[in-house]
Amino acid sequence: MKSVKIIKISAGNFSFWYGAMKALSGISMDIYENAVTGIIGPSGCGKSTFLRSINRMNDLIRGSRADGAMLLDGKNIFEPDVDVVELRRRVGMVFQRSNPFPKTIFDNVAYGLRVNGIKDRNYIAAKVEKSLKDAALWGEVKDRLRQNAFELSGGQQQRLCIARALAVEPEVLLMDEPASALDPTATLKVEELIHELKKKYAIIIVTHNMQQAARISDYTAFFMMGELVEYDQTTKIFTNPSKKITEEYITGRFG
Amino acid sequence: MIKRMKEKIIHGLFFLNGLLVIAALLGIFLLLIVTALPAFKEIRLSEFLFTAVWDPTSYARPSYGILAMLAGTLLVTCGALLIAVPIGIGTAAYLAEVASPRVREIAKPVVEVLAGIPSVVIGFLGIVLVGPFVARIFHTSNGLNALNGSVLLAIMALPTIISLSEDALNAVPVSFCEASLALGASRWQTVILVKIPAALSGIIASCMLGMGRAIGETMTVLMATGCAQAMPHSFIDPVRTLTATIAIELGEVAYGSTHYYALFAVGLALFIITFMVNLASDVILHKYQNVVK
Numbered sequence: 001m002k003s004v005k006i007i008k009i010s011a012g013n014f015s016f017w018y019g020a021m022k023a024l025s026g027i028s029m030d031i032y033e034n035a036v037t038g039i040i041g042p043s044g045c046g047k048s049t050f051l052r053s054i055n056r057m058n059d060l061i062r063g064s065r066a067d068g069a070m071l072l073d074g075k076n077i078f079e080p081d082v083d084v085v086e087l088r089r090r091v092g093m094v095f096q097r098s099n100p101f102p103k104t105i106f107d108n109v110a111y112g113l114r115v116n117g118i119k120d121r122n123y124i125a126a127k128v129e130k131s132l133k134d135a136a137l138w139g140e141v142k143d144r145l146r147q148n149a150f151e152l153s154g155g156q157q158q159r160l161c162i163a164r165a166l167a168v169e170p171e172v173l174l175m176d177e178p179a180s181a182l183d184p185t186a187t188l189k190v191e192e193l194i195h196e197l198k199k200k201y202a203i204i205i206v207t208h209n210m211q212q213a214a215r216i217s218d219y220t221a222f223f224m225m226g227e228l229v230e231y232d233q234t235t236k237i238f239t240n241p242s243k244k245i246t247e248e249y250i251t252g253r254f255g
Numbered sequence: 256m257i258k259r260m261k262e263k264i265i266h267g268l269f270f271l272n273g274l275l276v277i278a279a280l281l282g283i284f285l286l287l288i289v290t291a292l293p294a295f296k297e298i299r300l301s302e303f304l305f306t307a308v309w310d311p312t313s314y315a316r317p318s319y320g321i322l323a324m325l326a327g328t329l330l331v332t333c334g335a336l337l338i339a340v341p342i343g344i345g346t347a348a349y350l351a352e353v354a355s356p357r358v359r360e361i362a363k364p365v366v367e368v369l370a371g372i373p374s375v376v377i378g379f380l381g382i383v384l385v386g387p388f389v390a391r392i393f394h395t396s397n398g399l400n401a402l403n404g405s406v407l408l409a410i411m412a413l414p415t416i417i418s419l420s421e422d423a424l425n426a427v428p429v430s431f432c433e434a435s436l437a438l439g440a441s442r443w444q445t446v447i448l449v450k451i452p453a454a455l456s457g458i459i460a461s462c463m464l465g466m467g468r469a470i471g472e473t474m475t476v477l478m479a480t481g482c483a484q485a486m487p488h489s490f491i492d493p494v495r496t497l498t499a500t501i502a503i504e505l506g507e508v509a510y511g512s513t514h515y516y517a518l519f520a521v522g523l524a525l526f527i528i529t530f531m532v533n534l535a536s537d538v539i540l541h542k543y544q545n546v547v548k
Contacts, residue, residue, distance in 0.1 A: 055437060057433065057436070057437060060432075060433070060436070062356070085439050085440070085441050086439065088436060088437055088438070088439045089438070089439030092437065092438070093433075093437040095430060095433065095434065095437075097430060099428070099430035099431060099433070099434045100434075101431060101434065101435070101449055101453075102431075102452070102453055103452075111435070111438060111440075111448070112438035112439060112440070114448075115435070115438065115439065115440035115441070115444045115448065116439055161434070164434070164438065165437070165438065168438055168439055
């Protein structure tokens with residue numbers, strides 16, 4: 001990681017409101033290409049809000065408002081001329097609870113391609129296979145692509161959701177506690193997968209699990225009460241945090 | 256001790272209430288069967304079901320074929336569904352997806368109030384408004400025909416379809432929509448490709464319930480469809496439905512005559528049709544609830 005660090009996303013004095021409630025205040029941080037950035041913090045600290053600001057998923061919530069800059073490749077995504085649909089294609093998201101569509105495994109992965117106007121069947125089939133392979137799911141589902149996605153186990157469903165997000169070739173992958181509803185084996189698989197995926201993507205992961213953050217992320221940001229308390233390389237945050245409150249949180253004294 | 260007695264009495268009262276409803280329904284059904292059966296002493300079932308001439312007051316040879324009326328009922332109902340289903344689902348999608356909360360808060364009660372308009376008023380609209388309009392478009396002498404009835408029944412079925420379809424669309428988990436949007440799907444792609452398929456059983460059930468209402472509707476079709484006793488060949492033919500026949504004739508028929516019993520047999524046929532439609536919608540709705548769990 002000592003090589004040249006390319007900044008993929010840059011938040012500059014970024015604040016966010018839900019109606020009158022200020023959820024984020026003045027966040028400034030750079031997120032790097034080909035790295036996993038972990039976001040930790042107690043419940044309600046704004047870490048999910050921050051994550052969901054990067055693909056403007058919070059636009060769906062009425063009365064929400066953003067201020068400051070959120071730059072993706074140097075371009076503020078909250079500017080009026082930004083095409084949100086295009087933004088969301090570039091910034092993929094995996095949710096806390098696996099949420100496959102009530103469709104077949106194949107159609108789940110193909111969905112993102114189809115809504116983006118791709119009709120070539122051969123291309124779609126090849127892309128579905130590749131995405132499932134990248135998500136380490138192909139071996140388990142290759143003989144039952146026409147089955148309903150709900151028939152998969154929880155861990156498989158989550159990897160299917162990752163495959164679905166990969167299929168549209170995003171540049172950034174947002175993960176909102178992707179393993180919190182999974183058993184340890186499935187969690188391990190998802191973590192291994194994240195480790196593989198960072199070769200191609202900038203990954204931002206929100207997690208409640210300290211060990212997980214320490215294991216998989218290169219950088220860690222600690223959020224509290226809507227503010228960014230500390231942001232540094234993961235080893236630094238977990239071994240020698242510069243703020244006392246970070247240390248207290250990491251060692252489990254609160255939260 | 257007294258508390259337990261009270262509990263038991265209340266329990267008993269509610270039980271009686273439930274029993275009363277079931278008893279009333281069964282009673283109606285039994286009455287229909289018992290009163291309809293004597294008709295078949297004189298009318299062959301095959302004549303009743305498969306011939307098209309209904310002429311119970313003929314001196315020479317009374318005939319009791321419901322096929323033309325059955326066709327009329329189905330024609331008017333299917334026409335109503337053809338009109339109401341697309342409009343209903345479109346409106347529901349608009350209310351669930353596009354409308355601002357304020358518009359929704361106003362529009363939904365208004366739509367539901369539409370369900371409360373007396374059918375005779377709708378029939379009146381058919382005679383003075385829809386009928387002349389239909390007549391002008393198709394160059395017929397008057398607009399009292401199946402199409403007119405279909406338009407009116409569509410208006411009557413719409414509130415049910417809109418209201419229940421909107422509920423079904425809103426019951427689709429937010430996570431499906433988020434997943435779709437996060438993949439770069441537009442709002443309308445999300446509605447059409449994810450939400451409507453996920454809500455499909457609820458939407459189908461709403462259409463079936465709307466259809467149930469259309470089949471059983473009497474006053475509107477009596478006023479607006481022309482009441483002609485002939486096999487309809489197109490939507491601009493006047494028709495007479497099963498319900499209209501009962502309403503017209505039952506008041507003047509001699510008690511205990513074959514005609515009297517035959518009208519109850521018509522009612523029984525109607526009952527069986529609506530029962531099957533409602534049963535089907537119930538089964539679909541049930542399946543849907545299981546999926547959402």
